[in-house]
Amino acid sequence: MTHSVTPNVAGADRELIAFRIGEQEFCVDIMSVREIRGWSPATPLPRSPAYMKGVINLRGAVLPIIDLGARFGLKTGEPTERHVIMVAHVGSRLVGLLVDAVSDIVQLSDAAIQPTPDVASDQVKSFVKGIFAVEGGRMISLIDLDHVLPEGEAEAA
Amino acid sequence: MSDDPFEAIKATFFQECEELLGDLESNLLALESGSTDIEVINAVFRAVHSVKGGAGAFGLEDLVRFAHVFETLMDELRSGRKACDEPTVRTLLRAADVLADHVAAARGAGAPVDPARSAGLVAELETLTHGGAAPAATTDLAEDDDFGFTPIALDLAAFEAPAGLSDLPDLPPLPDLAALAPLEAPMAAVEGGWKIVFRPHPRLYASANETGLLLRELARLGPTRVELDDSGLPTLDALDPNDSHLIWTIELDGDASEAEVRDVFDFVEMDCDLSITPLNAAASTEAPAAVEDDEEAPAEALAQAAAADLDIAALLASVGAAPAAEPVAPEPAVPEPVVAAPAPAPVAVAPVAPAAPAAPPAPTPTPSAPAPAAAAPVTIRVDLERVDRMINAVGELVIQQAMLAQRVTESGLARSSDIALGLEDLELLTREIQDSVMAIRAQPVKSVFQRMPRLVRECAEMTGKKVRLVTSGEDTEVDKTVIERLSEPITHMLRNAIDHGLEGPDERLAAGKPAEGTVRLAALHRSGRIVIEIADDGKGINRQRVKGIAVERGLIAEDAALSDEEIDNLIFMPGFSTATEVSDLSGRGVGMDVVRRSIQSLGGRISISSVPGKGSTFTLSLPLTLAVLDGMVVGAAEQTLVAPLAAIVESLTPDAADIHHVGGVDPVLRFREAFLPLVDVAWCMGFSDQPTALKGGVVMIVETESGQRAALLVDAIHGQRQVVIKSLEANYRHVEGVAAATILGDGRVALILDIDALVSTGRARSPSRAEMQMAS
Numbered sequence: 001m002t003h004s005v006t007p008n009v010a011g012a013d014r015e016l017i018a019f020r021i022g023e024q025e026f027c028v029d030i031m032s033v034r035e036i037r038g039w040s041p042a043t044p045l046p047r048s049p050a051y052m053k054g055v056i057n058l059r060g061a062v063l064p065i066i067d068l069g070a071r072f073g074l075k076t077g078e079p080t081e082r083h084v085i086m087v088a089h090v091g092s093r094l095v096g097l098l099v100d101a102v103s104d105i106v107q108l109s110d111a112a113i114q115p116t117p118d119v120a121s122d123q124v125k126s127f128v129k130g131i132f133a134v135e136g137g138r139m140i141s142l143i144d145l146d147h148v149l150p151e152g153e154a155e156a157a
Numbered sequence: 158m159s160d161d162p163f164e165a166i167k168a169t170f171f172q173e174c175e176e177l178l179g180d181l182e183s184n185l186l187a188l189e190s191g192s193t194d195i196e197v198i199n200a201v202f203r204a205v206h207s208v209k210g211g212a213g214a215f216g217l218e219d220l221v222r223f224a225h226v227f228e229t230l231m232d233e234l235r236s237g238r239k240a241c242d243e244p245t246v247r248t249l250l251r252a253a254d255v256l257a258d259h260v261a262a263a264r265g266a267g268a269p270v271d272p273a274r275s276a277g278l279v280a281e282l283e284t285l286t287h288g289g290a291a292p293a294a295t296t297d298l299a300e301d302d303d304f305g306f307t308p309i310a311l312d313l314a315a316f317e318a319p320a321g322l323s324d325l326p327d328l329p330p331l332p333d334l335a336a337l338a339p340l341e342a343p344m345a346a347v348e349g350g351w352k353i354v355f356r357p358h359p360r361l362y363a364s365a366n367e368t369g370l371l372l373r374e375l376a377r378l379g380p381t382r383v384e385l386d387d388s389g390l391p392t393l394d395a396l397d398p399n400d401s402h403l404i405w406t407i408e409l410d411g412d413a414s415e416a417e418v419r420d421v422f423d424f425v426e427m428d429c430d431l432s433i434t435p436l437n438a439a440a441s442t443e444a445p446a447a448v449e450d451d452e453e454a455p456a457e458a459l460a461q462a463a464a465a466d467l468d469i470a471a472l473l474a475s476v477g478a479a480p481a482a483e484p485v486a487p488e489p490a491v492p493e494p495v496v497a498a499p500a501p502a503p504v505a506v507a508p509v510a511p512a513a514p515a516a517p518p519a520p521t522p523t524p525s526a527p528a529p530a531a532a533a534p535v536t537i538r539v540d541l542e543r544v545d546r547m548i549n550a551v552g553e554l555v556i557q558q559a560m561l562a563q564r565v566t567e568s569g570l571a572r573s574s575d576i577a578l579g580l581e582d583l584e585l586l587t588r589e590i591q592d593s594v595m596a597i598r599a600q601p602v603k604s605v606f607q608r609m610p611r612l613v614r615e616c617a618e619m620t621g622k623k624v625r626l627v628t629s630g631e632d633t634e635v636d637k638t639v640i641e642r643l644s645e646p647i648t649h650m651l652r653n654a655i656d657h658g659l660e661g662p663d664e665r666l667a668a669g670k671p672a673e674g675t676v677r678l679a680a681l682h683r684s685g686r687i688v689i690e691i692a693d694d695g696k697g698i699n700r701q702r703v704k705g706i707a708v709e710r711g712l713i714a715e716d717a718a719l720s721d722e723e724i725d726n727l728i729f730m731p732g733f734s735t736a737t738e739v740s741d742l743s744g745r746g747v748g749m750d751v752v753r754r755s756i757q758s759l760g761g762r763i764s765i766s767s768v769p770g771k772g773s774t775f776t777l778s779l780p781l782t783l784a785v786l787d788g789m790v791v792g793a794a795e796q797t798l799v800a801p802l803a804a805i806v807e808s809l810t811p812d813a814a815d816i817h818h819v820g821g822v823d824p825v826l827r828f829r830e831a832f833l834p835l836v837d838v839a840w841c842m843g844f845s846d847q848p849t850a851l852k853g854g855v856v857m858i859v860e861t862e863s864g865q866r867a868a869l870l871v872d873a874i875h876g877q878r879q880v881v882i883k884s885l886e887a888n889y890r891h892v893e894g895v896a897a898a899t900i901l902g903d904g905r906v907a908l909i910l911d912i913d914a915l916v917s918t919g920r921a922r923s924p925s926r927a928e929m930q931m932a933s
Contacts, residue, residue: 043796043906045885045892046842055889055898055906060553062898062906064889093888 018104018140019086021069025103025140026128032089032145036102039083053079053098058087065096071148073123090145097148106134113142170211172538174260177204179607181253186610188246198241199427201249202231206423208256217263219270224259226279227252230286232416239285248281254611350379350410350436351418359401361428372407374421379411408436541637544597548784551587551594552881558587559902595782599634602680602687605644606631609678612648616655623662623673624655630680635687636782642759643689643779646752650691650775651676653749658695658773668770670694686761686803687781692774698767700724707733725765726864729753757913759783760801760896764864786882788899788909789857790875794839797907798871799880799899804912806858806866808874826868828858833868836915842894842908859912867916882909894918 016027042054042065051070055062065085069075085096113130127148128141181204184197209224230249233239255278261267353375357368375381386404390396409418418433419426562580570577606628617624635643659665659674666672677692700721707713707727719727727733731750756763761779780786780803788799789808815827816835824835835856839845856868880899883906885892896911 041905043898043908044844045889045908046844046895047893055885057556057900057904057906060549060556060883060900062883062885062888062900095888 013107013109016106016108016140016142017086017102018106019084019099019102021072021100022074024074025138026068026099026143027106027140028086028088028097028143028145030105034087034089034094037085037087039079039081039085039098056085056096058094058096061094063087063094063096065098066148067098068143068148069099072127088145090149093149095149106140108132108134116141167215170215171260171264173211174208174264177208178253178257178260179604180204181256182250182607182610185246185250185253188241189243189250193241195235196427198231198235202228202235203424203427205231205256208260212260212263215263217259219275220256220259220263223256223275223279226282226286227256230282233286236415236419245285248278248285250611250614252278252282254614257611349412350408351413351415352432352434352436353407353409353418354404354430354432355407355422356404356430357401357425358428358430359399361425362401364425364428366425366428368403368405371421371425372405375407375409375418378413378417378421379409381410382408384408410436539597544594548594548598551591552784552883555587555591555881556900556902556904558583560904563902591785595636595784596634598637598782600637600640601632601634602640602643602689603631605640605647606678606680608644609647609651612651613655613676616652620656620659621661622655622659624659625673625675626651626678627675628678633680633682633687634781635680635779636784638783639687639759639779639781642755646755646763646777647678647689647691649748649752651678654691654693654695654773654775658693658697660696664696668696682781683778685781685787687779689777689779690774691777692772694772697769697771697773698725698728698765699769703727703733722864725767728765729763760786760803762803784882785879786897786899786909787877788880789877790901790907791838791855791857791871792873792875793842793871794845796839796842796844797875797901797905798838798842799907799909800857800859800869801896801909801912802877804859804861806860808855808857811854811856811868826856828866828868831866833858833866834916835868835870837870838910838915839872841915841918859916861913861916865916869910869912869915880907880909 015030017030017033018025018027020026040056042056044054045052045064048054051067053065053067055064057063067079079098082101084099084102086099086102087094087096112132114132115130116125116128117131124141127143129144131139131141133139181201184200184204187194187197188201205224205228209221209228212220212224227249230239230245230252234241234245239245255270255275258267258270259275262270355368355371357366361368372381372383384406386406387402389402389404391402415433422429422431558580562584565577565580609628610626613624613626616622654676655674659676660668660670662672665674675694677690679690679692681688681690704713704719704724704727707724707730708715708717710733712727712730712733713719728749729752733750753763756777756779759779760783761777763778764776765773766776767773786799787802789802789805791798791800811826817825817827817832819825819832824837825832826835854870854872855874856870857874858866858868860866880901883898883900885895885898885908892908894911894914895908896914897909898906899909901907
């Protein structure tokens with residue numbers, strides 16, 4: 001019991017869930033992910049952006065599904081049973097993020113995060129808070145979930 | 158909910174305030190409509206007094222000060238020193254409004270009270286109180302008043318039974334028993350002091366008040382002589398322990414004021430006969446009924462009183478030793494049943510005792526169980542969030558049950574199999590649970606209606622019209638979510654009815670109507686919905702004018718031939734209300750489009766009927782709950798959708814020959830003698846790139862909230878069922894054409910169609926004839 005009380009340096013360590021879309025790896029803070037589940041067919045919503053896959057029933061709640069790949073402007077195909085939905089908190093809402101696969105849980109310190117290089121496209125940059133390198137030469141982009149929901153809620157109505 | 162206990166108590170206080178203000182208003186309205194019942198005045202007094210008491214405890218000084226002035230006037234009224242005439246009641250009503258403002262401000266829920274208005278009413282109240290004399294500084298009055306409830310509530314010692322009981326012998330000279338002996342000259346004149354005749358009603362005991370405590374309070378004001386008249390006691394076999402048989406006559410010496418004496422009985426005054434007369438005048442004349450009884454049997458009373466004297470020492474000993482729950486049996490002769498009856502109110506026994514043992518038939522018949530007839534329904538306050546959680550859980554239960562049922566059907570089990578039968582029971586049970594859970598949220602519309610008299614008063618004052626508001630069906634119940642959103646449209650329509658519907662007094666008299674206009678506000682249940690009617694007996698809608706305005710604004714063509722009904726409905730058009738001068742004309746259209754929208758957002762409808770010269774009636778029809786919906790499940794382009802049943806007029810399979818195209822483009826369906834716009838749902842919702850082939854399609858004739866009809870084209874109609882409404886906005890946002898979502902038996906989400914939006918936008922996106930032909 002004694003060793004576990006060693007406090008972390010404040011804010012230094014965070015746990016992230018890494019996932020794949022195509023060949024790319026992204027991650028989100030583990031605290032914002034409530035659960036991970038397999039893809040199930042969604043009910044399409046009329047007049048919604050292409051990356052809105054529709055809504056599914058999450059134990060009685062209506063959960064909108066966002067195809068993250070399409071949202072980032074990456075090429076994606078129709079989801080299959082192998083696809084994964086990460087149920088995440090975005091503000092007070094709960095959304096499902098459709099990704100190819102969840103790959104890892106990584107622990108990193110904030111110091112390891114590098115600002116997004118200028119080479120990234122504007123669209124990607126608006127979702128990516130920063131990038132960092134992990135062993136094996138991988139690069140993971142940290143996603144800012146606040147920007148994945150469709151913008152301009154007001155104008156929608 | 159706050160964890161701070163003080164805040165929690167404060168919150169309770171404000172909740173009580175709400176009820177008290179409601180009572181206050183309804184009682185004042187009773188006075189206004191001519192009630193002369195002293196109980197009503199007393200009830201008003203108590204409501205104000207209780208608000209003041211609580212406010213004092215929380216240091217809400219503005220509120221206390223205002224309530225105090227209010228209370229002082231009420232005190233004058235209930236003592237009969239001031240007549241309760243019409244102008245007074247009007248002032249009181251306005252004072253009640255300001256009191257409500259003060260409460261709201263103290264709660265932090267309302268705007269700060271307009272000081273001028275408050276001060277004006279304070280002045281008015283004081284003028285009434287002092288009969289025009291210059292009022293004393295009210296703040297001083299407020300200071301020296303006690304802000305608590307009656308002292309009874311603070312007398313904690315009395316509740317520390319049995320220790321409290323054993324303290325009794327040490328009490329101040331309460332039952333001055335020695336003085337009972339020379340009662341031969343019972344009401345001998347004494348300088349100063351009061352004679353109090355106190356005859357409790359059974360209700361007094363039922364509301365857990367104690368005669369003994371009252372007597373003890375009186376004893377604090379000065380030396381007392383107490384006489385008990387138990388001549389009304391029946392014999393034991395005729396005794397109803399729930400009834401009240403005893404009368405006390407108390408002589409109070411000293412210089413206590415009448416108000417002080419009254420204060421003692423403050424909270425029980427409604428539940429007893431009470432007469433308070435100056436002691437030196439008491440012997441002579443005006444003795445109320447209670448006293449007459451008393452005097453009819455003076456000899457008995459005296460004998461018993463004397464007996465009481467003898468037994469008192471033994472009695473006190475026995476009371477002191479007796480456990481609290483078994484108060485009685487000073488005399489072994491007393492049979493068991495009597496002992497059992499008074500158990501709920503044991504504390505009463507001790508003070509009652511001085512006389513009680515002297516009455517051989519039944520020592521303590523008075524403390525009684527609450528009378529069953531008078532009992533109000535027992536209620537509890539529950540955090541709304543808890544109820545919501547339960548409703549959500551039940552909603553899921555319903556869905557789960559439907560899913561299970563579907564699976565069983567799909568598995569091909571016989572309908573008579575145990576599982577299928579069990580499932581049927583489960584379905585019934587689920588439905589029952591759902592109904593009861595929904596009923597928890599149901600509340601009478603009273604809470605909304607109660608706020609309206611004030612609005613009507615203010616409106617009448619502003620417009621200079623005389624208005625009487627008649628309400629009915631306040632007890633009609635509807636889901637709390639609906640109630641909360643009813644207030645605004647009703648407010649709006651009442652204001653409209655007074656502002657635009659009713660004529661001024663002169664005009665009314667000229668038209669042969671009473672000068673006072675009547676506005677009726679009624680609630681009733683009709684075919685599973687709640688209907689709210691707002692009717693006035695004013696001049697009705699001036700159709701010519703309304704039509705003129707509509708033409709002027711370009712809302713309709715100049716030569717449009719409209720039915721009366723259609724003209725009336727023009728006032729709901731958004732463009733109609735934008736002009737400020739409408740309110741100067743006869744139209745009733747100010748903001749009616751807003752009203753209609755808010756009603757529609759509740760899944761409701763609004764309609765008008767108006768007779769020129771006779772008045773107009775607005776009828777709102779709303780669902781009882783926002784949580785479930787009767788829907789028609791339909792299929793369109795592989796999607797399952799739900800159409801609100803309330804909007805569907807009928808459904809049919811159209812003949813290709815019935816489809817025409819207006820101007821060669823927009824498809825319309827010939828339905829009986831009318832041509833209705835045809836809306837292809839799948840295409841309109843973007844579920845299919847091509848318009849639905851008519852072959853095999855089905856149309857639903859729907860009616861929008863504005864009474865417009867249209868034909869919705871779908872692939873198939875699967876059937877009717879009740880669905881649990883799920884918000885799309887909670888996690889996403891509003892979607893055009895979709896009212897909400899629900900979860901079907903297979904666990905999938907189905908969208909609930911927003912018929913109105915579909916019809917209005919559907920026409921814009923209707924398939925062209927070319928597309929239509931291509932498909933068919």
